[in-house]
Amino acid sequence: MDFNDDQWKSWAFLMGQIQEGDMEAYALLLSEISPLIFNYVRKRVFNPSQVEDVYQDVLLTFHKARHTYQTDRPFSPWLFTVVRNAVWAALSKRHKVTAKEVQFETLPETSVQIHKEEGLEDDLQDALNTLPEANRRAVEMLKLQGMDLETAAKELGISKVALKVRAHRGYAQLRKKLMREN
Amino acid sequence: MKKKTATQNYIKKLPDIQRRAAEKLLAEAKPFKPVPSVLKQWLIWLGLAVLVAGLSLWIIKPQDDILQKLLQLPSGSFMLLLFVGSALAAWNGIASSMPGEEPGPAAKSWMIGILVALIAIPLFFFTSDNLAGVLEHNAESGWFCFRTVVLVAIPSWVMLAWMVSRNASFHPGWTGAWLGISAFLLGTGTIQTHCTHWETTHILVNHLLPMGLFIVIPIWIGSHWLARWKK
Numbered sequence: 001m002d003f004n005d006d007q008w009k010s011w012a013f014l015m016g017q018i019q020e021g022d023m024e025a026y027a028l029l030l031s032e033i034s035p036l037i038f039n040y041v042r043k044r045v046f047n048p049s050q051v052e053d054v055y056q057d058v059l060l061t062f063h064k065a066r067h068t069y070q071t072d073r074p075f076s077p078w079l080f081t082v083v084r085n086a087v088w089a090a091l092s093k094r095h096k097v098t099a100k101e102v103q104f105e106t107l108p109e110t111s112v113q114i115h116k117e118e119g120l121e122d123d124l125q126d127a128l129n130t131l132p133e134a135n136r137r138a139v140e141m142l143k144l145q146g147m148d149l150e151t152a153a154k155e156l157g158i159s160k161v162a163l164k165v166r167a168h169r170g171y172a173q174l175r176k177k178l179m180r181e182n
Numbered sequence: 183m184k185k186k187t188a189t190q191n192y193i194k195k196l197p198d199i200q201r202r203a204a205e206k207l208l209a210e211a212k213p214f215k216p217v218p219s220v221l222k223q224w225l226i227w228l229g230l231a232v233l234v235a236g237l238s239l240w241i242i243k244p245q246d247d248i249l250q251k252l253l254q255l256p257s258g259s260f261m262l263l264l265f266v267g268s269a270l271a272a273w274n275g276i277a278s279s280m281p282g283e284e285p286g287p288a289a290k291s292w293m294i295g296i297l298v299a300l301i302a303i304p305l306f307f308f309t310s311d312n313l314a315g316v317l318e319h320n321a322e323s324g325w326f327c328f329r330t331v332v333l334v335a336i337p338s339w340v341m342l343a344w345m346v347s348r349n350a351s352f353h354p355g356w357t358g359a360w361l362g363i364s365a366f367l368l369g370t371g372t373i374q375t376h377c378t379h380w381e382t383t384h385i386l387v388n389h390l391l392p393m394g395l396f397i398v399i400p401i402w403i404g405s406h407w408l409a410r411w412k413k
Contacts, residue, residue: 019214021213023208023211024192026189026208030193030204030207031193034193034196034203034204035196038200055199055200055203059203060203063207063210063211065281065350067215067216067348068281068349068350069281070216071216073283078281080282081281081282081352082282085352089412
């Protein structure tokens with residue numbers, strides 16, 4: 001990722017223009033730094049399925065922090081501080097979600113097996129029907145229809161993280177209901 | 183219309199993922215005001231700190247022989263370190279909320295050094311007194327000092343945190359801590375200018391302990407309030 005001084009200076013100049021409300025400068029800057037940020041993220045995120053989400057979070061953080069850039073200061077330390085911290089924050093957020101998800105992920109499958117063995121599919125269906133629509137759809141798509149995260153998220157028009165959260169809530173609610181009934 | 187086409191032309195060459203993200207940001211972009219530099223924000227803090235400390239001292243009055251105390255080495259350096267420490271912590275707090283300007287190890291070491299000196303000077307150079315005596319006279323004057331430190335620290339922390347909340351801190355708990363140290367040291371400096379008790383335990387308990395006890399509050403508030411820019 002070798003960029004010469006002129007390149008960084010021109011980006012610093014564009015940041016100044018952006019702060020004056022120039023949207024064209026913002027588009028030009030995004031077109032030039034997006035590949036740089038994307039490559040930075042790709043090198044640090046080892047799970048390929050997370051790269052896109054982390055990249056979007058990082059770019060959004062850049063967008064929200066752009067008012068703190070001082071035009072008389074070099075651009076690269078500012079940009080890399082923002083990007084480095086944003087990658088770290090995005091990864092730790094996902095780590096927390098995944099850690100919770102793993103604990104619950106196996107539970108509905110076990111419940112389905114038990115229900116099948118005992119001929120209690122109706123109970124499961126009843127419990128599923130009581131879940132909020134968004135959580136029920138997430139559980140059905142991932143666990144009953146066996147769809148992968150990406151396809152299911154695309155079909156629902158939401159991000160993978162949002163889908164995971166919905167499914168996780170659904171598993172927890174389902175578990176509570178089934179345990180109460182049994 | 184022409185401008186819109188130009189912006190789209192720039193980003194249309196990007197791969198799908200990057201283009202979608204860029205389009206989203208461009209659609210959401212609104213005019214904004216850049217925040218002032220660390221130096222400008224610090225100068226604003228300086229003005230506010232002088233105002234808060236000056237107003238407080240106007241109400242509680244400085245001790246009669248304050249000039250004499252300032253010229254003596256232990257008491258003078260103690261006072262100087264209180265205000266310098268407050269100013270340095272305010273600078274570090276503001277800088278820690280500006281990406282790329284975060285305080286480095288040197289700034290942190292200086293701050294630790296100042297805090298250690300602020301405890302060491304009363305311990306080694308001021309008249310010793312005992313805790314029982316301090317607690318006994320607390321009912322009359324000690325709690326007044328304790329309260330004043332907190333009452334000066336609160337507005338100065340709130341004003342500084344309000345200013346810094348416009349920045350973008352990636353470590354809001356740390357930023358809250360820096361601002362808290364600055365505010366409490368300003369409070370201690372103010373009461374030290376007023377209070378005629380230059381005894382070790384009185385200073386440690388009634389002038390410096392408020393910071394030790396309550397520093398967790400600005401850290402906690404900071405970690406929530408100063409992280410709001412991310413949402």
